[in-house]
Amino acid sequence: MHPDVIIIGGGLHGLSAALHLCRAGFRPLVLEKDYPGRHASGVNAGGVRRLGRHFAEVPLSVEALELWHQMPDLVDDDCGFSPCGQMLIAETDKELAGLKSRVRDLAKLGFDHEKIVDARQLRSIVPALSAHCAGGIWCAEDGAANPYRTVSAFHRKVLASGGRVEAETAVTGIKRAAGGWIVETTRGSHQAAVLVNTAGAWGGKVAQMIGDFAPVDPQAPMLMITERIEPFLTPVVGSAGRVLSFKQFDNGTVLIGGGHRGRAVPDDNITALDFTGLRTSAQTVRALFPQLAGLRIVRAWAGIEAVMPDAIPVIGPSVAEDNAFHAFGFSAHGFQLGPIVGRLIAELVDTGACSLPIEPFRINRFNDPATGLS
Amino acid sequence: MTGRVQLAVIGAGPAGMAAAVEAANCGASVVLIDEQPAPGGQIYRAITSAARPGKAILGDDYENGAKLTDTLAASTVDHWTATTVWQVTPEREIYMTRDGASHRITADAIVIANGATERPMPFPGWTLPGVMTAGAGQILLKTAGLVPQAGLVLAGSGPLLFLIAAQYLRAGGAIEALVETTPRSNYRTALRHLPGALRTPGYLRKGLGLLAELRKHKVRHVKTATRLQAVGDGRLQALRFSRAGRQHEIACTTLMLHIGVVPNVQITRALNLPHDWDALQRCWRPRRDADGATELDGIFLAGDGAGIGGAVVAELEGRIAGLASARALGTLETGKAEARLAAERSRLAQEMAPRPFLDALYAPSPEFLAPPDDTIVCRCEEVTAGQIRSYVGLGCIGPNQTKSFGRSGMGPCQGRLCGLTVSEIIASETARPMAEVGYYRIRPPIKPVTLGELAALHDDQAAAADRSLENAS
Numbered sequence: 001m002h003p004d005v006i007i008i009g010g011g012l013h014g015l016s017a018a019l020h021l022c023r024a025g026f027r028p029l030v031l032e033k034d035y036p037g038r039h040a041s042g043v044n045a046g047g048v049r050r051l052g053r054h055f056a057e058v059p060l061s062v063e064a065l066e067l068w069h070q071m072p073d074l075v076d077d078d079c080g081f082s083p084c085g086q087m088l089i090a091e092t093d094k095e096l097a098g099l100k101s102r103v104r105d106l107a108k109l110g111f112d113h114e115k116i117v118d119a120r121q122l123r124s125i126v127p128a129l130s131a132h133c134a135g136g137i138w139c140a141e142d143g144a145a146n147p148y149r150t151v152s153a154f155h156r157k158v159l160a161s162g163g164r165v166e167a168e169t170a171v172t173g174i175k176r177a178a179g180g181w182i183v184e185t186t187r188g189s190h191q192a193a194v195l196v197n198t199a200g201a202w203g204g205k206v207a208q209m210i211g212d213f214a215p216v217d218p219q220a221p222m223l224m225i226t227e228r229i230e231p232f233l234t235p236v237v238g239s240a241g242r243v244l245s246f247k248q249f250d251n252g253t254v255l256i257g258g259g260h261r262g263r264a265v266p267d268d269n270i271t272a273l274d275f276t277g278l279r280t281s282a283q284t285v286r287a288l289f290p291q292l293a294g295l296r297i298v299r300a301w302a303g304i305e306a307v308m309p310d311a312i313p314v315i316g317p318s319v320a321e322d323n324a325f326h327a328f329g330f331s332a333h334g335f336q337l338g339p340i341v342g343r344l345i346a347e348l349v350d351t352g353a354c355s356l357p358i359e360p361f362r363i364n365r366f367n368d369p370a371t372g373l374s
Numbered sequence: 375m376t377g378r379v380q381l382a383v384i385g386a387g388p389a390g391m392a393a394a395v396e397a398a399n400c401g402a403s404v405v406l407i408d409e410q411p412a413p414g415g416q417i418y419r420a421i422t423s424a425a426r427p428g429k430a431i432l433g434d435d436y437e438n439g440a441k442l443t444d445t446l447a448a449s450t451v452d453h454w455t456a457t458t459v460w461q462v463t464p465e466r467e468i469y470m471t472r473d474g475a476s477h478r479i480t481a482d483a484i485v486i487a488n489g490a491t492e493r494p495m496p497f498p499g500w501t502l503p504g505v506m507t508a509g510a511g512q513i514l515l516k517t518a519g520l521v522p523q524a525g526l527v528l529a530g531s532g533p534l535l536f537l538i539a540a541q542y543l544r545a546g547g548a549i550e551a552l553v554e555t556t557p558r559s560n561y562r563t564a565l566r567h568l569p570g571a572l573r574t575p576g577y578l579r580k581g582l583g584l585l586a587e588l589r590k591h592k593v594r595h596v597k598t599a600t601r602l603q604a605v606g607d608g609r610l611q612a613l614r615f616s617r618a619g620r621q622h623e624i625a626c627t628t629l630m631l632h633i634g635v636v637p638n639v640q641i642t643r644a645l646n647l648p649h650d651w652d653a654l655q656r657c658w659r660p661r662r663d664a665d666g667a668t669e670l671d672g673i674f675l676a677g678d679g680a681g682i683g684g685a686v687v688a689e690l691e692g693r694i695a696g697l698a699s700a701r702a703l704g705t706l707e708t709g710k711a712e713a714r715l716a717a718e719r720s721r722l723a724q725e726m727a728p729r730p731f732l733d734a735l736y737a738p739s740p741e742f743l744a745p746p747d748d749t750i751v752c753r754c755e756e757v758t759a760g761q762i763r764s765y766v767g768l769g770c771i772g773p774n775q776t777k778s779f780g781r782s783g784m785g786p787c788q789g790r791l792c793g794l795t796v797s798e799i800i801a802s803e804t805a806r807p808m809a810e811v812g813y814y815r816i817r818p819p820i821k822p823v824t825l826g827e828l829a830a831l832h833d834d835q836a837a838a839a840d841r842s843l844e845n846a847s
Contacts, residue, residue: 035771035775037778042778148778149778152778152779167771225784226825227786227822256825270646272463272464273461273818275461275469275478275828275831276831278828279476279828279829279831282825282826282828282829282831283829285825285829286825286826286829292825293824293825293826293829294824294825294826295824295825296786296822296823296824297819297822297823297824297825297828298784298785298786298788298819298822299784299788299817299818299819300817300818300819301817
């Protein structure tokens with residue numbers, strides 16, 4: 001039987017869209033060039049964070065967190081989600097003033113999930129932190145999850161709900177056909193009425209095949225993991241003045257990330273690390289948690305991420321063609337949004353409308369250098 | 375340590391020493407980087423140390439290492455000891471740790487000669503305290519003259535097992551038993567390679583000599599043992615095995631295991647070089663040409679890290695890679711290089727003659743390639759063979775996915791101890807060839823480096839960034 005929706009890209013967003021489409025009565029087919037979760041979805045830092053988001057993303061992120069807290073209802077698995085809290089630290093009073101201003105602006109929009117904490121409260125939540133820090137923003141209900149376990153849970157639930165997922169199937173061409181689309185792949189062609197592009201770092205190429213323009217910059221955010229040590233840290237810690245995302249897992253290992261970039265070669269599925277950037281990460285950790293200088297790094301890696309010029313994603317319908325939708329370019333912070341954006345895509349496919357504001361994410365916000373049109 | 379070097383050789387075993395000396399004698403400026411405090415590699419470990427056991431214990435072959443270390447000492451090679459390489463990039467940058475700080479250099483050419491690693495020999499109980507690899511036992515012997523006085527059993531197969539047994543006996547140690555796991559069928563397979571092996575009979579003569587030594591000391595020598603199991607309450611107490619349908623048990627307090635060595639491919643994997651599956655040696659070989667050149671410009675391989683051949687082969691390959699890199703660097707004329715390379719290649723072919731025989735005779739028993747379910751495969755994360763099989767049942771298609779399913783290969787050893795086993799289990803469960811199943815993607819650092827050492831990474835480019843960061847904070 002033909003699928004009615006073809007989803008290109010088997011990361012978290014593609015699988016989430018497939019799952020929500022199944023729930024709405026569709027029979028989606030996910031095409032994945034490698035295997036589900038091979039890239040950014042499966043190897044990211046696993047942060048489940050509303051804290052510090054671009055204001056346009058806040059409504060989606062707030063709704064997404066509701067889904068994270070009810071994850072077993074959605075995919076029969078908690079995805080390793082732990083609401084351990086997220087803390088954004090300010091090292092100086094000047095940084096803290098900036099954070100306070102952000103929280104005030106957010107309140108004007110009607111959101112109060114970000115709470116300012118002073119130096120004393122900060123230390124009671126993150127006792128291991130260097131004494132010089134001035135305060136921060138605390139989101140107690142935020143947390144972290146296990147990325148690959150999350151992708152796997154969505155994958156299994158899609159299959160159990162009547163969806164199909166074809167791995168090692170790369171899209172080679174997209175054509176319009178009577179009443180829909182023909183998608184050619186390295187393993188034969190498929191036909192469906194509706195097309196969804198959740199191809200991540202390859203999303204710009206798929207958009208181009210459909211006829212839309214999106215300037216995706218594939219980047220390689222780097223992460224390091226240490227050997228196991230005694231528990232010393234519960235929440236995820238970020239920094240207002242430095243590039244950092246810092247988290248200790250239940251097994252004792254410590255994840256150090258936050259955004260220093262390596263080099264991505266998406267055509268070859270390869271990333272190369274930049275140890276000058278990782279050195280800066282190590283210096284940051286040494287400054288904030290000096291007692292960790294002797295901790296051994298056992299592994300460093302980078303995923304391939306789609307980064308947009310304005311660092312917010314593309315979500316919404318194609319402007320070139322009917323019955324085609326995009327959700328990609330999450331610019332290294334898409335993991336938390338996965339559960340909700342899949343639902344929004346399913347709403348768009350099903351009804352043409354969307355229950356949350358996605359106008360800021362429209363694909364035609366960029367100037368196409370080829371045509372000069374936007 | 376300066377930022378730019380002409381030739382960097384990684385590993386100061388026979389291949390690395392020979393490559394470094396050869397290239398230096400051709401006029402290249404060479405640094406030889408090695409983790410150990412003195413040259414020799416594993417095979418000639420502690421060869422320059424005054425405290426090592428004598429020739430009477432370790433044998434003539436070991437003493438050959440001294441010739442290499444002498445030529446190294448007489449050469450212009452700059453030897454960086456106690457320096458751990460933890461990343462090599464295709465752009466020929468080398469990252470290393472020394473004295474608590476990290477350093478980055480860039481080389482015009484690199485010879486990777488990082489040697490072999492012992493093939494893991496997993497079976498139920500092999501992680502009990504008291505069980506160690508024969509190689510680890512040999513390190514204790516070479517560096518400290520340490521010999522267990524009682525309760526020692528050696529198990530496995532391969533020439534090194536017999537050599538270590540003989541070295542222990544010469545050093546005054548006692549061996550309760552040598553339990554050989556070489557399958558009976560190996561003898562038949564090996565027989566057809568015997569004529570080739572006789573072209574270079576020295577290896578066979580030495581092997582027979584070692585066996586005679588074991589007989590002379592009346593060491594209990596069990597052959598064709600299967601279904602090994604180490605048992606004990608929190609510590610090794612006995613080795614159990616089957617032979618000819620009967621169960622046996624030998625009480626022991628130290629069990630040394632060995633079923634051969636395989637190339638250590640952590641650096642070549644981290645470089646994303648292509649690797650071919652060697653079905654006879656049952657290991658991965660990084661691809662290289664007859665001169666040791668890889669598909670990456672200026673990166674050469676030599677020695678057991680590129681395919682198992684032993685110390686003499688490694689030395690010849692080292693010379694070849696040294697000459698080839700000197701030619702690539704322009705310090706050796708192409709015409710001269712070709713004549714000398716041809717001579718070394720012909721000696722190499724002669725020295726390789728016994729390999730098919732040895733590889734067939736000592737092919738590891740399948741029970742250690744894909745061990746029983748209750749065997750711990752990944753020691754760092756304590757993942758069993760049964761768990762790997764269950765992941766395959768859940769749709770896990772390759773070794774990299776097992777990391778996500780159950781963390782195998784994600785500990786500090788970076789899969790060195792479980793990589794081959796995990797791939798073999800998946801290949802056997804899914805009835806796919808090893809070449810298709812593949813291997814772990816190896817992530818740097820290939821040796822753990824501390825946050826403090828990384829934070830103190832020195833290089834010319836980074837120095838400016840360092841200062842600006844200090845000003846900012």
